[in-house]
Amino acid sequence: MRTFFSMLPWRLLHFLIYCSCCFIILPLFPGLMSVDAFTGTYGINYGRIADNIPQPERVVTLLRSSKIKxxxxxxxxxxxxxxxxxxxxxxxxxLPNGFVKDISTNQSHAMDWLKENVQPYLPDTHIRGIAIGNEVLGGNDQELEGALFGAIKNMYSALKKLQLENLIEVSTSHSQAVFNSSYPPSSGTFKESALVYLKPILDFFSKTGAPFCVNVYPFLAYDSDPDHIDINYALFEPNAGVYDEKTDLHYDNMFDAQVDAAYAALEAAGFNNMEVIVTETGWASAGGNDEKGASPENARTYNFNLRKRLFKRKGTPLRPKLVTKAYIFALFNEDLKPGQNSERHYGLFNANGSVSDDIGFSGLKSSPAPASTLSLKDIHRQGWSTSYSFTLIACITILVTLLA
Incomplete structure (x- = not known):
């Protein structure tokens, strides 16, 4: 008796077998798939310069109950x-700043670092990126600035040798110190002293597909000039806004303006197509007597309005089609951080896991959330759906061609 499959044209039968194999094999080899380092639009920084915050297992419970991925x-x-x-x-x-110089001059040390700190935890721990240093450029350590690009290259090369370059993204975050100008947004440019080190990094990232990562703090801008900056403009509250004559664009909040200043600086440097991701932003709930605007009310307003703005999944006035993504700073108040008093008061949650800034999160529950088992829903959340959809579309296209 002839079966259904025996009646199919041989080319179609081979094709169906091939597609089936693809859908089975792809999840087993994540290196074959390009996975975005950022899911959705909202993330958070989990700093641990403190002696009173919850253990990591409790932190995981907090993050999952708050639906922060x-x-x-x-x-x-x-x-x-x-x-x-x-x-x-x-x-x-x-990769802390203290390791950057060593990794820059020793590619084998980059491999050693990956084999100790990344590879053993894969694939069960979803490490999606490595940030090389933090706010290295624009500081006073020229030797460290000069080492940044070498550390980035060596880390990427080591990932490539391990066939992890399509799973784990290499990036680095910058402070506002790399900019020569940021107001109005269209005037955004990089300092020449920073661009010397930044240009080869941007060239490299344009090839690897990595974004330009920048830390954006309207709080610090307002604190530096409270007499001339409308606090409502900094807090996403109703205000007259700012008009940029060069681009004919209107800005109703400083966050978008600072992001677009980064886009303008990239464009001026010749990198029109590079995405900007905000790797830190937040507002202090307390500060010293000279730190204007640091209060629980302002921190709550900024973080609530920022979260609402990000969940709209929209872009900025200059890049309206490119959805803005940001990591909030920070998960906890960190009582051991040095510097001004505000540095220790950026947390959305208190040390015991209770809510510090009430912006819609519930805080720690008494019992930990159960670990999830892998399901089709998990596969979708882990970013595999994009690759599956692409494969499905390709399969349908070829099938139509074969049957035509």
Whole structure:
């Protein structure tokens, strides 16, 4: 008796077998798929310069109950990486500034660092990116600035040798110190002293597809000039806004203006198509007597309005079709951070996991959330759906061609 499959044209039968194999094999080899380092639009920085914050397992419970999927840490702490295992949370780990010079001059050390701090935790811990240093450019350490590009290249080369370059993105975050001008947004340019080191990095990232990562703090801008900056403009509250004559664009909040200043600076440097991702932004709930605007009310207003703005999944006035993504700073108040008093008061949550800024999160519950098992829904959340959809479209296209 002839079966259904025996009646199919041989080319079509081979094609169906091939498609079936693709859908089975692709999840087993994540290096074959390009996975975005950022899911959705909202993430958070999990800083740990404190002696009173919850253990990582409790932090995972907090993040999952708050439905925060994207997380950045500033190192590759073993206890954190183990706690994130099997959770589905997307993690960016940091190579601290103190390692940058060594990694820059020793490619083998980059490989050693990956084999110790990244590879053993894959694939169960979803490490999606490595941030090389933090706010290196625009400072006073020219030797460190000169080492940044070498560290980026060596880390990427080591990832490539491990066939992880399509799974883990290499990036670095910049402060506002790299900009020569940012007001109005269209005047955004890089300082020549920073561009010397930044240009080869941008060239490299344009080839690897990495974004330009920048830390954006309207709080610091307002604090530096409270007499001339409308606090409502900084807090996403109703205000007259700012008009940029060069682009004929209107800005009703400083966050968008600072992001567009970064886009303008990239464009001026010849990188029109590079995405900007905000890797830190937040507002201090307390500060010293000379820190204007630091208050629980302002922190709550900024973080609530920012979250609402990001969840709209829209772009900026200059890049309206490119959805804005941002990591909030920070998860907890960090009582051991040096510097001004405000540095220790950016947390959305208190040390015990209770809500510090009430912007819609519930805080820690008494019992930990159960670890999820892998399902089709998990596959979608982990970013595999894009690759599956692409494969499905390709399969349908070829099928139509064969049957034509």
């Amino acid at each position: 994207n997380v950045r840490i500033y190192d590759a702490d073993d206890s954190v990486l183990k706690a994130f295992k099997g959770t589905g949370l997307e993690l960016i780990v940091g």
